[in-house]
Amino acid sequence: MSPVAGASRALRAQFFVLGVMFATWGVHVPTVKGHYGLGEQALAIAMLASGAGALMALAQAGRVVGRWGPRSVSAAMGVLCCAAIACLLAGAGYAGLLAVMLAFGITGSLLDVAINTEATEIERLAARPLMSGFHGMFSLGGMAGASLGSAAPALGLTPQGHLLLASGLGALVVLAASRAMLPVPDKAAEEKHPLSLPRGPLLLLGVLAAMGLIAEGAMYDWSVLFMTQERASHASTAALAYASFSGAMAAGRFGGDWVRARLAPRRLMRASGVLAALGMALALALPSPVAALAGFALVGIGLSNVVPVLFSAASQAPGVSPAHGIAAVSGVGYLGMMAGPPLIGLVAEHSSLGAGLVVVIVFAVFMALSAKRAMRS
The missing domain is CATH 1.20.1250.20 (MFS general substrate transporter like domains)
Structure with missing residues (x-):
């Protein structure tokens, strides 16, 4: 298998995991609401914390991915993103939930930029369109994550057990897949401004x-x-x-x-x-x-x-x-x-x-x- 083909398969796995993580959060929105005893407004603020974290990360994403490369960034941020999902129900206080959601937004957006940057390089090397297929794996991951979430009670999994299973498997896939990713030449490291x-x-x-x-x-x-x-x-x-x-x-x-x-x-x-x-x-x-x-x-x-x-x-x-x-x-x-x-x-x-x-x-x-x-x- 050529390095480009191997990297393409690895990247599809990364998109799949990101889709699973987003779906796992979506499935457990009602669970999070009940666990922390939140009203609609407090839940909306928690969701906004994730969006705020994403915007904060995107302000520096070009520099981060340019300096460390998509392979390193996707490995680190993928594992941390999965860890954030695992911690959704770990605390009892609202402040802790806000911190987890902020971390989820930061790590998820950096992972997103890293794998999309890698996708453009693979598409360039392959000299044919591939981006839609990569994003298709994100959609497939979302469907798989939602399906696992709906089947979890029938499988005897508690909400926390489901979060640990999904995030643990996701982190293992991210680490294994990142090793096959290509080093991407990028001038972003030379750009000094956020x-x-x-x-x-x-x-x-x-x-x-x-x-x-x-x-x-x-x-x-x-x-x-x-x-x-x-x-x-x-x-x-x-x-x-x-x-x-x-x-x-x-x-x-x-x-x-x-x-x-x-x-x-x-x-x-x-x-x-x-x-x-x-x-x-x-x-x-x-x-x-x-x-x-x-x-x-x-x-x-x-x-x-x-x-x-x-x-x-x-x-x-x-x-x-x-x-x-x-x-x-x-x-x-x-x-x-x-x-x-x-x-x-x-x-x-x-x-x-x-x-x-x-x-x-x-x-x-x-x-x-x-x-x-x-x-x-």
Whole structure:
């Protein structure tokens, strides 16, 4: 096996573990809330602590990855990220939870930048699109993590036991996989200034990433509630909303490299925005639960390659290193991801959840219209 092929397999394992960790946290949000006796506001602040940690880390991610390399950073941050998940229920005080969530945000975002930087190098060496497939492993990891979490009680695992099992296995995979990663030449170590607000093309890429992540988060956070509240669906049917979206997104990402090899980035971005907008419009316009599930699946396919395409474009931005470009776009994207749920919730509170989800259509149309300006080809 060639070093590039071995590194590619190792990197897929890293993306998979990151997806499992995020899903494991998501599965245990109710558990954390009950363990610490939190209200909605206190839980939201804990989530914001994770976002704040991510933004803090992204401000230095280019320098850190440039100095130490993706291989070392992914090994260290991957293990620490898994350790943070293992400690979610370890304490009894709210301050301890905030510290754990802050650490989760810091380590998860640094791991994210490191493996995406490695992905751009592997894609360059292989001379063919690979980024979508890597992100497909993140989606697959999310599905696997959620499945393990739902099966844990039947397997006799306590919540703490599940956290220890998932994080322990994740840390072992990260350590083993990092050994096969390639050393990535990066000029980020020569750059002395921390990340600042991106400008020009990078800012537009970041804005598009934010819109894509807001739309993606809206599906994860609100689609099930939309089915029960707006379409009067049974709980078992409503649960399919998450499955239809995430399954379609995973499929779209695994097929995305084949598509990227045949479509220019701007054309793919334009098509992605149009498909996501049409899917959301279908889900909102027709009263049938089946139509809503079909619409959510179209949104998943439409959004599946937005982040991979934007990260690839950011890694090729002139004048900055790949790590700095990815960190800059990720930073703006995280800001959008943090602001998105309150924005949709605010609209839903004063109107309806369906009205709030119109945001997805607006942002998807903006992505389609901005593709030509944002992409060089």
